[in-house]
Each structure stands twice: as structure tokens, then as C-alpha cells.
Amino acid sequence: MLNNNMGFKDNLDNIVKNNNSLLCVGLDPEADNIFDFNKNIIDATYDMVCAYKPNIAFYEAVGIVGIEQLKKTIDYLHKKYPEIPVILDAKRGDIGHTSAAYARYIFDYLQADAVTLHPYLGKDALQPFLDWKDKGCIILCRTSNPGAGEFQDLESNGKKLYQIVAEKVVNEWNFNNNCLLVVGATYPQELAELRKICGDMTFLVPGIGAQGGDTEKTVKAGINSHGAGIIISSSRGIIYAKDPRAEAKKLRDMINNYRK
Amino acid sequence: MLNNNMGFKDNLDNIVKNNNSLLCVGLDPEADNIFDFNKNIIDATYDMVCAYKPNIAFYEAVGIVGIEQLKKTIDYLHKKYPEIPVILDAKRGDIGHTSAAYARYIFDYLQADAVTLHPYLGKDALQPFLDWKDKGCIILCRTSNPGAGEFQDLESNGKKLYQIVAEKVVNEWNFNNNCLLVVGATYPQELAELRKICGDMTFLVPGIGAQGGDTEKTVKAGINSHGAGIIISSSRGIIYAKDPRAEAKKLRDMINNYRK
Numbered sequence: 001m002l003n004n005n006m007g008f009k010d011n012l013d014n015i016v017k018n019n020n021s022l023l024c025v026g027l028d029p030e031a032d033n034i035f036d037f038n039k040n041i042i043d044a045t046y047d048m049v050c051a052y053k054p055n056i057a058f059y060e061a062v063g064i065v066g067i068e069q070l071k072k073t074i075d076y077l078h079k080k081y082p083e084i085p086v087i088l089d090a091k092r093g094d095i096g097h098t099s100a101a102y103a104r105y106i107f108d109y110l111q112a113d114a115v116t117l118h119p120y121l122g123k124d125a126l127q128p129f130l131d132w133k134d135k136g137c138i139i140l141c142r143t144s145n146p147g148a149g150e151f152q153d154l155e156s157n158g159k160k161l162y163q164i165v166a167e168k169v170v171n172e173w174n175f176n177n178n179c180l181l182v183v184g185a186t187y188p189q190e191l192a193e194l195r196k197i198c199g200d201m202t203f204l205v206p207g208i209g210a211q212g213g214d215t216e217k218t219v220k221a222g223i224n225s226h227g228a229g230i231i232i233s234s235s236r237g238i239i240y241a242k243d244p245r246a247e248a249k250k251l252r253d254m255i256n257n258y259r260k
Numbered sequence: 261m262l263n264n265n266m267g268f269k270d271n272l273d274n275i276v277k278n279n280n281s282l283l284c285v286g287l288d289p290e291a292d293n294i295f296d297f298n299k300n301i302i303d304a305t306y307d308m309v310c311a312y313k314p315n316i317a318f319y320e321a322v323g324i325v326g327i328e329q330l331k332k333t334i335d336y337l338h339k340k341y342p343e344i345p346v347i348l349d350a351k352r353g354d355i356g357h358t359s360a361a362y363a364r365y366i367f368d369y370l371q372a373d374a375v376t377l378h379p380y381l382g383k384d385a386l387q388p389f390l391d392w393k394d395k396g397c398i399i400l401c402r403t404s405n406p407g408a409g410e411f412q413d414l415e416s417n418g419k420k421l422y423q424i425v426a427e428k429v430v431n432e433w434n435f436n437n438n439c440l441l442v443v444g445a446t447y448p449q450e451l452a453e454l455r456k457i458c459g460d461m462t463f464l465v466p467g468i469g470a471q472g473g474d475t476e477k478t479v480k481a482g483i484n485s486h487g488a489g490i491i492i493s494s495s496r497g498i499i500y501a502k503d504p505r506a507e508a509k510k511l512r513d514m515i516n517n518y519r520k
Contacts, residue, residue, distance in 0.1 A: 028358075057358045060365035064331070067324055093378060094351050095405040095471075098288075098317045105320035118353060118378045121403050122410030143381050145355040150382030154416040154424065161421070164414065211355075 007134035008113045009178060011085050012202070016050045016228055022219075022259070023252040024087065025244075026206070026235025027054040027073065034059065034069035037239075039076060044245040045238070046081050048252045051114075053204075053233050055089040074111055085113040087204065087231075091140065093118030093126060100128035107135050114138055116182055116204070119165045123173050133176035139169050141194065144184025144207030162190065166197050180204055183222070185213025185232065192221035200224040202231060208251070209237025215251070219258035227259050267394035268373045269438060271345050272462070276310045276488055282479075282519070283512040284347065285504075286466070286495025287314040287333065294319065294329035297499075299336060304505040305498070306341050308512045311374075313464075313493050315349040334371055345373040347464065347491075351400065353378030353385060360388035367395050374398055376442060376464070379425045383433050393436035401425050401454065404444025404467030422450065426457050440464055443482070445473025445492065452481035460484040462491060468511070469497025475511070479518035487519050 006014075016022060025045055031037040042052065054073060059066035074086050088110060092102045106115045114136025117126055129137050142152055142162040152162040159167075169179050181198065183191050185207035194203065203222055207213035215232070222230040232255055241247035276282060285305055291297040302312065314333060319326035334346050348370060352362045366375045374396025377386055389397050402412055402422040412422040419427075429439050441458065443451050445467035454463065463482055467473035475492070482490040492515055501507035 030361075055354070055358055055361075057352075057354060057361040057365070061361035061369075063365070063369045064324055064327055067327065071324070089354075091352065091354050091378070092317075094315070094317060094349075095403065098315055101290075101315075101317035101321035105317070105323070109321070109323040118351070118380055120378055120380045120400055120411060121405055122407035122412075124407035124410075125403070125405050140380060143355065143385070145381055145385050147382035147384035150384075150428070151380060151421065151425065152382075154414075154421065156414040156416045156421075161411065161414065161416075165411065168410070 007178065008085055008136035011083065011113065012050060015083055015085065018083065019047055019050060020256060021048055021050045021252045022228060022230055022232050022255050023049050023248060024051040024053050024231045024233040025049050025238050025248060026089070026233050027052055027239065028058045028235040029239065030058060034066060035072045038073045041239050041244050042077065042081070045248040046084065048245070048248040049084065051085045051087050051231055052077060053087040053089050071110060078111060087114040087116070087136065087138065088112035089116050091116050091118055093121055095121065095125050096128055099125055103129050103132060107132050116140065123168065126173070130173060130176060130178065133178055135178060136180055137178055138180040138182055138204050139165065139173070141165050141181040142183050142187055142190045144186045144211050144213065148184060148187070163193065163197060166194050170198050170201060182206065185218040186211055188214065188217035188221040191218065195222060195224065200226060200229050202229050204231045204233060206233045208232055209234045215254050216258050219255055223259060267438065268345055268396035271343065271373070272310060275343050275345065278343065279307055279310060280516065281308055281310045281512045282488060282490055282492050282515050283309050283508060284311040284313050284464070284491045284493040285309050285498050285508060286349070286493050287312055287499065288318045288495040289499065290318060294326060295332045298333045301499050301504050302337065302341070305508040306344065308505070308508040309344065311345045311347050311491055312337060313347040313349050331370060338371060347374040347376070347396065347398065348372035349376045351376050351378055353381055355381065355385050356388055359385055363389050363392060367392050376400065383428065386433070390433060390436060390438065393438055395438060396440055397438055398440040398442055398464050399425065399429050399433070401441040402443050402447055402450045404446045404471050404473065408444060408447070423453065423457060426454050430458050430461060442466070445478040446471055448474065448477035448481040451478065455482060455484065460486060460489050462489050464491045464493060466493045468492055469494045475514050476518050479515055483519060
């Protein structure tokens with residue numbers, strides 16, 4: 001998708017520069033007329049963002065009619081704003097044969113540019129996703145929920161599970177240079193540790209806004225050596241605001257203020 | 261679904277007795293006319309099985325038309341064979357607000373009786389699934405793929421991650437008595453260890469057949485104190501057999517032979 005012969009990462013780098021933005025708007029509508037709702041948000045914010053991130057759960061929740069609205073939303077984005085990558089938040093992960101089927105759905109049928117993935121089954125299970133070299137594979141590392149540490153903080157040989165996941169992704173899974181990590185804004189200390197482990201790898205950072213993540217701490221902890229490397233995602237805080245454009249601009253500018 | 265006022269676990273216990281079967285047929289069609297393909301398999305095997313397990317990836321792979329066929333398949337099963345539980349293999353898992361949306365899709369819209377879930381985010385994330393007390397929540401523990409041990413075998417305080425997951429599910433997540441675990445047939449030693457940790461909890465056991473799991477070792481390692489407690493799932497080995505009924509009967513009888 002997007003520009004010919006360019007992968008997700010290059011497209012992301014370009015839009016981060018062109019829109020001067022590290023803000024991703026999460027399209028998680030709980031509304032009637034999902035497409036119209038999304039279109040209003042998109043048309044109001046397209047020059048403020050570096051990505052859109054629909055979470056497929058909110059479309060599936062209303063059944064096939066919702067999935068049709070998701071497809072229509074992604075088609076609209078690619079047609080009207082082809083320079084903006086679409087991250088499908090789908091948190092998939094199964095054995096290889098099955099992951100290949102999921103990848104066909106997400107990358108080929110729905111035409112997403114990147115997807116979020118569960119690491120629990122290991123590299124061989126996710127290989128069919130990783131092999132789509134022009135698509136982004138965004139692996140869950142340290143999630144934003146209150147109980148994220150239940151397993152992710154377990155220590156093995158002096159390292160926590162989420163750190164081991166990060167090292168594996170950086171050193172062994174990223175052979176196509178198409179991997180990113182999910183790191184919650186609600187855990188700025190862990191975010192800072194992961195920045196040390198992961199070089200300049202880009203992190204998708206949910207948890208700002210409704211979930212309580214602090215923007216200043218998040219940006220300062222997560223930014224890479226190029227003053228970028230984080231995609232800060234906000235959903236409910238923007239899409240249900242009285243003026244989504246004003247809210248998106250405010251958050252984009254606040255993020256940029258802390259990048260300096 | 262199924263019988264009024266009875267949950268997934270009771271219905272499973274009943275069909276295990278009535279069909280004298282621990283066999284689950286995985287409905288993972290890679291075919292044209294998915295519903296017709298499934299209907300043929302179902303009508304040929306309904307009295308040989310204790311459950312059907314469609315993996316949603318194979319339906320999603322062909323887009324909305326595939327999801328329509330999945331819904332049609334589940335509707336057909338509930339109408340024609342209401343005593344047989346339907347396990348949706350969907351391997352979902354997200355933060356709580358989002359898991360609630362997935363649960364609505366899987367339990368309310370698609371009308372599945374049970375679902376497979378990723379443990380990586382912890383209990384608070386899966387709580388909205390666990391709260392559906394009449395539905396089965398089948399948590400990934402030790403998966404069947406070759407690289408399953410990459411994270412699942414990491415040791416923390418003398419226990420492996422998959423053992424810690426099992427203990428958490430048994431002791432803290434199963435407050436509605438609706439939890440099961442996924443344990444691959446390709447790892448009979450781990451299956452035997454988990455049986456010791458988990459009492460009589462039921463395991464969904466994929467990996468027989470195309471993935472190479474051994475039936476005798478699997479049954480002997482996995483069986484609980486009631487001579488049951490395992491749902492042995494086979495997909496490709498049955499649905500693409502020349503005679504699916506004969507193949508299902510053969511595997512059911514072989515499993516029963518080792519239960520004695």
C-alpha cells in the first residue's frame with residue numbers, strides 16, 4: 001500500500017517529518033454509522049497525525065456490518081490520504097500455518113500497513129507476519145494495562161520477560177527491519193529501560209489520555225537518538241472530544257514541545 | 261447457547277459421555293464453499309466428537325464472505341446439533357475495555373461457546389472474558405509449535421513461564437469455574453507436568469496428526485482422575501481425509517482405547 005516500493009517504516013518516517021507529528025489517532029468507535037464517525041475524525045485530523053490505528057475489536061463487536069465499516073475506513077484512508085500508514089490493532093498470534101492465514105486477512109484483504117502481535121508463541125509462530133517485509137509487525141512488549149506485570153515482569157536470569165521479548169525482537173526477529181514494539185505510556189520507567197535495550201527501534205505507545213499516561217514523561221522516556229521513534233496513540237481522548245481537530249493539534253504540539 | 265441454564269463445562273461433560281468421545285474436530289477449511297465443506301464434515305462426524313473448533317483465521321483469510329460462512333456454520337451447529345459445544349479458536353487478548361468488545365463479538369454475535377485466549381497481558385485484561393461464566397475461556401499455556409519454548413520455557417524462581425501461567429489460571433482466574441488451558445500434543449512431558457499442577461482442569465490439546473503429536477502419549481499424559489479432562493483436536497488429519505467419518509471414528513476409538 002501507500003507509495004510504490006516503499007515499506008511501512010519509510011512511509012512512517014516521511015509522514016512524521018511532513019506532518020511534524022508523532023501522534024497516532026486510535027479509531028475505536030463505539031457509535032452508530034461507524035464509517036461516517038471515522039471519516040469526520042480523519043478529515044479533521046489528517047495533517048496532525050503520523051498514523052491511524054483502528055482497533056478491530058470495536059468493529060467486530062457489532063458483527064459483519066462493523067467489519068465492512070472497518071474495510072471502508074481503511075479504503076478511504078488509502079485513497080484520500082495515501083501517505084498516512086494504517087496500523088491495525090488486532091493483537092493476533094497463532095502457530096505458523098494459522099498466522100499465515102491471519103496475515104492474508106490483515107495485509108492483503110484489509111490492506112493494513114502494520115499489525116499488533118502477541119509474542120507468547122515465539123518467533124516461528126509469527127514468521128509468516130515477519131516475512132511481509134513491507135508491512136510493520138508491532139510486537140506486544142510492555143502493555144499499558146494495570147496488571148501488565150503479572151507475567152511481563154517475571155524475572156528470568158536477571159531479566160524481566162518484557163526485556164527478553166524486546167531483546168529477541170531486536171536481535172532475532174527484525175531481519176526484515178520491519179519490527180516495532182508496543183510499550184504502554186503508563187509505564188515510563190519501563191519505556192526508558194526499553195529505549196536503552198532497543199537502539200532506535202520505533203515503539204507504539206498507547207495509554208495516553210483515558211488510561212492515564214503522562215505525555216511529558218512518555219516523550220522524554222521514549223524518544224530515540226533522532227528525536228523520534230515513538231508513535232503516541234490516543235483514542236478516546238481525541239475521537240470523543242468536542243473538537244477532535246483542536247484536541248489532536250494540542251496533543252501533537254505538546255508532544256513536539258517535549259521532543260526538543 | 262446449547263441447553264438452557266447450562267454452561268460450556270456441563271455441556272462438554274454431557275457430550276463426552278453421550279458420544280463417548282474426547283475428540284474435537286478442527287474446522288479450518290481452505291476450500292471454496294466453506295459452509296458446504298463444513299456441513300459435510302459435521303454431518304459425517306457429529307456422533308463421534310465432543311466439540312467442533314473452527315479457527316477464525318481460515319475464515320478471515322478470505323474476508324467478510326468467509327466470516328459469513330463461519331457464522332452460518334456456528335448457526336447450523338447450534339440448530340442441528342445443539343448438544344455439541346463450539347470452541348472458537350481466535351486467540352484474542354487485549355486490555356479490558358477492548359477485551360469486552362471482543363467478547364461481545366465472539367460470545368454474543370458469533371455465539372461461540374468457548375474461545376482461546378492469550379495470557380500475556382494478565383488477568384485484568386482477560387477479566388471481561390472470564391466474567392461470561394457460562395462460556396469457556398481457554399488460555400494458551402504450552403502451545404504445540406516447534407518454538408513454543410522460546411518464552412514459555414523461561415524459568416523464573418524455579419518455575420517455567422507456562423507452569424506459572426497454569427498456576428495463575430488454576431488458582432486466581434478460574435473463579436467462575438470456566439477456565440481451560442491449551443497444551444500441545446507435541447509436548448507430552450509438559451502435558452504430564454501440567455496435569456499434576458492443574459488437578460482435573462480440562463485441557464484443549466491440539467497438535468495430533470499434521471503437527472506430529474502421538475495419540476497414546478498424549479492421552480496417557482493428559483487424562484485426569486475421571487478418565488477425561490482432555491479435548492484432543494485434529495483438523496487437517498480429519499477434514500481432508502478421504503473418509504472423514506472413518507478417520508474421526510478411528511481417532512476417537514484410539515483415544516478411548518488409551519483412556520482405559
